[in-house]
Structure formats: structure tokens, C-alpha cells
Amino acid sequence: MKLSELEKGQKALINKINLKQEIKERLMSMGICIGATIKVCRKTLNQDSLHVTLDCAACLALSRDEAAFIEVTPVGGNGFGFRKKFRGGNRERCCEALQNEVAAENKNRP
Structure with a gap:
């Protein structure tokens, strides 16, 4: 399922980010990893962008086009309680995941 397909209030776990490396790194630096x-906190009236919150307490706005390239798995619950549970430390895990992913991609390049 794509992030752009989630409804307002739905939570999900990010599985894959299918974007160019520069965009992927920018998103990951903001905690999308x-x-x-x-x-998904809200969508604009014309559905062009999404306002999202992350487990590392970041609040971001994404275009629908960017969100369409982020694969997710919906998870139960739709409250904001997850922000307190994961506050702090998760950004470091995101950065580590990015470094591992970039290293793996660079290894496979000719």
C-alpha cells in the first residue's frame, strides 16, 4: 500500500521508499525512513498534499506525488500516543538505516 492511499488518522509502518537517492536522503533526514x-493527520481539500506526523515527533507536509512512492503497511490504532513512546532515539535508528541502505545500493552499482 502507498502512503498516499492512507486515510486521515491512519497509522502505518514505512516499508520502502522508491524515490531518487537525493530525495530519499532528504526525506530520511527528516525522519521518513x-x-x-x-x-496521516490531514489531507488538503484537493488531495495534493498530506500532513503527517512521525514516531520521532516530527510533523511534515508531503506532496501526494512523493507519498505515492512510499510503501507502507497499516498498523492498528489512530491516536497520537505513539509520539511519546518513540520520542528520541528513533532519528538515530533512521540515520543508521539510511546509511545501511545507501551502502547496499552503492555496493550493487557497477
Whole structure:
């Protein structure tokens, strides 16, 4: 399932980010990384962008086009309680996941 397909209030676990490396690194620097929990807080009236919160307490706005390339798995619950549980420390895990993913991609390049 794609992040852009989630409804308002739905939470999900990020599985894969299918974007160019520069965009992927920018998103990951803001906490959008594999394994992070993300919640759709609202969508604009014309559905062009999403306002999301992350388990590392970041609040971001994403375009629908960017969200369409982020694969997620919905998880139960739709409250904000997950922000307190994961506050702090998760950004470091995101950075480590990014470094591992970039290293793996660079290894496979000719």
C-alpha cells in the first residue's frame, strides 16, 4: 500500500521508499525512513498534499506525488500516543538505516 492511499488518522509502518537517492536522503533526514511509524493527520481539500506526523515527533507536509512512492503497511490504532513512546532515539535508528541502505545500493552499482 502507498502512503498516499492512507486515510486521515491512519497509522502505518514505512516499508520502502522508491524515490531518487537525493530525495530519499532528504526525506530520511527528516525522519521518513524504513521502519518508522507515520500517521496521516490531514489531507488538503484537493488531495495534493498530506500532513503527517512521525514516531520521532516530527510533523511534515508531503506532496501526494512523493507519498505515492512510499510503501507502507497499516498498523492498528489512530491516536497520537505513539509520539511519546518513540520520542528520541528513533532519528538515530533512521540515520543508521539510511546509511545501511545507501551502502547496499552503492555496493550493487557497477
